[in-house]
Amino acid sequence: MKRIKIGTRGSKLAIAQSMWVKEQIESRYKDIEVELIKIKTKGDKILNSPLSKIGGKGLFVKEIENALLRGEIDIAVHSIKDVPFELPEGLEIPIYPKREDPLDAFISRSFKSIEEVPERAKIGTSSLRREVQIKRLKKGIKIVPIRGNVDTRLKKMETENLDGIILAVAGLKRLGLYHKITQILPEELMLPAIGQGALGIETRIDDFEIKALLSFLNHPETEICVKAERSFLKELGGGCQIPIAAKASIRGNKLQIKGMVSDLKAERFLKEILIGDVSEPEDLGKRLAEKLLNRGAEQILEEVYHG
Numbered sequence: 001m002k003r004i005k006i007g008t009r010g011s012k013l014a015i016a017q018s019m020w021v022k023e024q025i026e027s028r029y030k031d032i033e034v035e036l037i038k039i040k041t042k043g044d045k046i047l048n049s050p051l052s053k054i055g056g057k058g059l060f061v062k063e064i065e066n067a068l069l070r071g072e073i074d075i076a077v078h079s080i081k082d083v084p085f086e087l088p089e090g091l092e093i094p095i096y097p098k099r100e101d102p103l104d105a106f107i108s109r110s111f112k113s114i115e116e117v118p119e120r121a122k123i124g125t126s127s128l129r130r131e132v133q134i135k136r137l138k139k140g141i142k143i144v145p146i147r148g149n150v151d152t153r154l155k156k157m158e159t160e161n162l163d164g165i166i167l168a169v170a171g172l173k174r175l176g177l178y179h180k181i182t183q184i185l186p187e188e189l190m191l192p193a194i195g196q197g198a199l200g201i202e203t204r205i206d207d208f209e210i211k212a213l214l215s216f217l218n219h220p221e222t223e224i225c226v227k228a229e230r231s232f233l234k235e236l237g238g239g240c241q242i243p244i245a246a247k248a249s250i251r252g253n254k255l256q257i258k259g260m261v262s263d264l265k266a267e268r269f270l271k272e273i274l275i276g277d278v279s280e281p282e283d284l285g286k287r288l289a290e291k292l293l294n295r296g297a298e299q300i301l302e303e304v305y306h307g
Helices: 012-028 062-069 128-137 150-159 169-174 208-217 220-236 281-306
Strands: 002-008 032-038 075-079 091-095 104-107 122-124 142-144 164-168 183-185 199-204 244-251 254-262 269-277
Touching: 002 012, 002 062, 012 032, 012 075, 012 150, 012 169, 012 199, 012 208, 062 075, 062 091, 062 199, 091 208, 104 169, 122 150, 128 142, 128 244, 128 254, 150 164, 164 169, 199 208, 220 244, 220 254, 220 281, 244 281, 254 281, 269 281
Parallel strands: 002 032, 002 075, 122 142, 122 164
Antiparallel strands: 075 199, 091 199, 104 164, 104 183, 244 254, 254 269
């Protein structure tokens, strides 16, 4: 039997995502056996600091990508929102399985919606993107940084006496915790992270056999939307240190993308929508970024990165 080795982080969510890929491959090919190889990343080891303080999203993928380059694994399964826009030389993401719900969820024991939360309430999140959008809703809300896996964050709501926390809907669904959701936050209220809810299967560029075997998993609509969002991110040069959000969607033969950039205090908050052709997702994402840069995002980025 042929064996395919999947590199994955060891968290429950990462394992659930990789198990789904394993099951898809094994159900399609009876002569292929898939093995999960758990790899601990720097981001998994440092849990007491926000990502914006310790180097951003590449912390969750670097060790896995190194194993892929060394040939210790055949593919890597990532949450796209954890993957920097620049990939190491020799690697690519040719396969984007169908996206799960990209929106954010509000979870609370005391309130039925985030709009009900009073001033001075404590909401848990370590995401600058979520923080500025909450501040736009109610300036007096106190943001409490929480990191760790989904279970850890749910427990911290109890142990730190939080009025609510914000998590991705996709992660809760994949872990069978959809019932925990109090409210799914509409994108008008909380624009999601770039690539949120989408998986990417990373391979070596020259591994044509693996790419051909796994091509059945690619979902063209997801690929188009994610490429538009990641092009927007690339043009802004953004990471975890700045509040950036984007969500692309296909309407008929048109591609729509909404994007947001904010300063850290949520005082200068820029949002735009662009509609273009589905055949040019990267161009549309780039043009949306340029539009925001011209409206003042360039100055915001300069201040955040260079003080």
